[in-house]
Amino acid sequence: MDLAAARAALQAASRVAVLTGAGVSAESGIPTFRDAQTGHWARFRPEDLASPPAYRRDPVMVWEWYAGRYRDVLAAQPNGAHHLLARLEREKGAGFFLATQNVDGLHARAGSGQGGGRMVELHGNLLSARDEVTGDVFPLAAPAELVTPPTSPLGNRMRPNVVWFGEYLPEAALEAAADAFAAAEVALVIGTSGAVYPAAGLAAETLQRGGIAIEINPVETDISWQMTHCVRDVASRGLAALLGEG
Known part of the structure; x- marks a missing residue:
């Protein structure tokens, strides 16, 4: 060139x-999505962690995965x-x-x-979450204070504010x-x-x-x-x- x-x-x-x-x-x-699937998460397919059906099936597990990525992202510069x-x-x-x-x-x-x-x-953005009822986006609490699944200020459960497979x-x-x-x-x-x-x-x-x-x-x-x-x-x-x- x-x-x-x-x-x-x-x-x-x-x-x-x-x-x-x-x-x-x-x-x-920051590892790519698939590179981040190590240790406990290596046994999951991407669709098991980042899709609407996966979230409906087990929102706690999906949020556990995203909470770990959230901590890693905040530690990066x-x-x-x-x-x-x-x-x-x-x-x-x-x-x-x-x-x-x-x-x-x-x-x-x-x-x-x-x-x-x-x-x-x-x-989307890992540092925020979306109210499942209203669609409003709110920043996540600090990792030490984060309770998953998180709840919006309106009292509704929130999902990760990212685009999933199939969306x-x-x-x-x-x-x-x-x-x-x-x-x-x-x-x-x-x-x-x-x-x-x-x-x-x-x-x-x-x-x-x-x-x-x-x-x-x-x-x-x-x-x-x-x-x-x-x-x-x-x-x-x-x-x-x-x-x-x-």
Whole structure:
């Protein structure tokens, strides 16, 4: 790839749309969903822990799984990739859009969504839960105080505020992402396999309208063939190279 050309395109762009996946959080020690199925949880299929039928069958077990992931996420810290994306947002302002498939909240903790641009969490957020009756979202109590299943301030049981197998992505977030990628001059796809749709199709929206797409990933993905440029590195180093850091 031509790193100089990719860097110049990103620098010149006033509208930048970013999609991030598990590879961005891997450097913070956050395992992927399946990698987190170790020890006691290794005997379960993903659908046994993260689907509406599993929750109806055993909400206590499902919440035990998510409470452990919640503790792990809070113990992690944003890494260089998170901070560089927050800085890029401050530079681009209202022209910046970040859509993440991650549910760990690390982008927000690094400052994304607070620098003039916009961020959406396509798969929800582990740090919050949703009232099963009203749909209202509330932050979870601190791990030491968390009682599972948790109850909302309205007195109703709450479910994890994440998208499960068999569920649709939140419509408003997906529409906002599609609009942003369609309008973007540059799409950045970072740390995602490109195997899960509709998120994997977002960069194509940019390409179809004459923009360019840049992938940052240490390995080839299902959508690498579409990309204008590919940076073969982990998220933090790839972003640093693209932004001219170091």
